[in-house]
Amino acid sequence: MSFVRHRLFWPAAILVALLASNIFFSSGFFSITVHDGHLYGSIIDILRRSAPLILVGIGMTLVIATGGIDLSVGSVMAISGALACLLIGDLDNQNSVTGVLLACAAGIALSLVLGIWNGALVASIGIQPIIATLILMVAGRGIAQLITDGQILNVTSAPYKVIGAGYTIALPVSVLIAAGMVAIAVVLTRRTALGLLIEAVGGSPTASRLAGIQARRLTIMVYVFSAICAGIAGLIYSSNVSSADSNAAGNLIELDAILAVVIGGTRLTGGRFSLAGTVLGAVLIETLNVTTVSIGIPVETTLLFKAIVVIVLCLVQSAAFRAKVLRRPSRVGASA
């Protein structure tokens, strides 16, 4: 049973179990219907809702693989959404496709700058990642508020709405964007030597330095990538609700993203990473959110339910725990 040993076996098993449990509560759960050439159904819905978390998660994966962490992703989401909405709101014609594209590009470009900031704090100045990104996590919401002037900015732009809520080739645009970014990340890390070098730096910084790896450049790159991913997620989020809300956008998403990374089998200490694992983790978390609703868990206990599932998942993923439970009680010490 070698597939049981695969490191994604347990998260996948839990995901399947969660999905299956839904069927008892809503019989149409797995049905996917076609309306106007678009796919609809709970599964599609879960994917659509997972898109921002997948995006933030893959950026987080690379950061964590180098031994870092990025707490600022939620703030970056808010900032990028705020800037895009501000620019769109200023357009003469909010339905101008070029205008919307430029606004999105501006949001992403600003995210990139924020990524350089994080990367520079960590790699050039040498501040611990958790502290370095905490700065932007806290200050970032303020920046977003500055952009929106403390208001919730509403836009009425059809092209902008497409990003978060639209469909193309039968699938939600946001899912396609997330898939596209996952593909880019995979190609960037696995078709080049980037993945190997990142894993080496995360696995042993000293050994990597002596092998001639320039960790500084790599570190800046991963924070930039993470910020860009968060920026795009911010656009999706704000497009979906057609507004920029500096406080709600990406609120606490850093925690879900870290969870998704860990569920996906990437260790917080850095080193080996799995993008596929993170995607699985993100989908699992969204499925969990949907499941709590669909099986009618009372709202007060939703978080408790989530916590229990996460604990169970962590335990079954731990080889040491499984060994303890499965192995017959061993004789210990001089007991004969």
Added chain:
Amino acid sequence: MGSRPPVLEMTGIRKVFPGVTALDDVDFRLLPGEVHALMGENGAGKSTLIKVLTGVYGTDGGEIRLGGAAVLFGSPLQAQQAGISTVYQEVNLCTNLSVAENIFIGREPRTLGRIRWAEMRRRAVELLARLDLTLDVSAPLSTYSLAIQQMVAIARAIDIDAKVLILDEPTSSLDASEVAQLFAVMRRLKDAGVAILFVSHFLDQVYEVADRMTVLRNGRLIGEYRTADLPQMQLVARMIGKDLEALEELESQPRSSARELERGPLIAKAVGLGRTGGIAPFDMEIHAGEVVGLAGLLGSGRTEMARLFFGADRADTGHLEIDGKPLVLRSPRTAMAHGIGFSSENRRTEGVVAELSVRENIILALQAARGWTRPIARRRQDELVDKYVKALNIRPADPDMPVRNLSGGNQQKVLLARWLITEPRLLIIDEPTRGIDVGAKAEIQRIVAELADGGTAVLFVSAELDEVLRLSHKIEVLRDRRLVEELDNTDDVDADRVMRTIAGGVAQ
């Protein structure tokens, strides 16, 4: 001797890792008051046997009896409490804690829960004195070299009141004098009735100190012998499982290169190069095709000197000239761009990346030099990796095995392979044969000699003076972090001569 009941008896021990049977039906007996050597090639299963015994790993079969009673330890701590004190091959101390804390961690002298710091430090000093070491015991362990760290681990182990003392390659980075100290302590313990299990790839040491030995090969028991009954050549034959041809290979090691070497062009030149607290300013030249050996006692500054040639540490005085041009080495990367390679003595923290595979570890430096945008094609990787997996006999010969799962000696070979494939013009190797078995050692020495013949300059650091003498054209002798003499390795230079220089007894 045979009449006393063994204090430790392992029978039919089996240990299987995914894809590798590390131990297959192995029996092992340890008598009180003996030094017992566990012998075998890299990857034979020596460390695994020790880890199974001390509860690091569970067993997949077999029985362990300690003092006649069946035991199965769930953790190393339980083994320690039952009277088995162990120094593992990969010394795992907390380098951020002080020397004294490392020695007494988990068994600090206490009154009402409070640690008696002064007493702890005093006892640490006394203990180290037994090994002829004087250290600042309140300094963090990280300020000391790997060899000193190894001694501290040994000090910790011998202080634990134990029936069984296990030392897995304790001497791999020690000099002759430390080894002598260690052996003296081992003999005292043995006379006091302690049973000592000792692992080493230095056959001379084994014959000096061991009463009996057990030979393993590929995870199987080959036999148990009294040292006196098994000549060295037969031992080697049993370890490697081949007879004559392999032995001949050992005999035909490259003999000294005292001959007047046709010197190649100057590659690297140190001009007043030095680093405060590391090595006093020195001048040195390394030419193409030349093997320069560094000799000196532990802590004499050999490693510190070698590191300056690679920019692993930054020099604070003097400068380096490469091909006649001054060069500031800001980082190893700069050195690599000029064709310099450096394999560190500390393979665990500065060498291999444990969770990456053998393949990834081997190509790491070459890939870093090419940059991330130019990945090495898979076919090329396979070629390079296969070549050195074969040449250095890296086992298991599975390029996708995480390096963490390899035996210590095999990890060392991986690290060496990493630098060999970069084809440096100047290769700096610090203790390249540390923990390497006899066969592979000869192979590595042959490779070094071949590299030099092919025009590579080699800076060679080893605690093993014989090895330095055999390979080097030129020997730089260090004492107290200072370069004291440069010896041309002519016929009249021998170990004695070098030792006298090291000790400061040669009036020039």
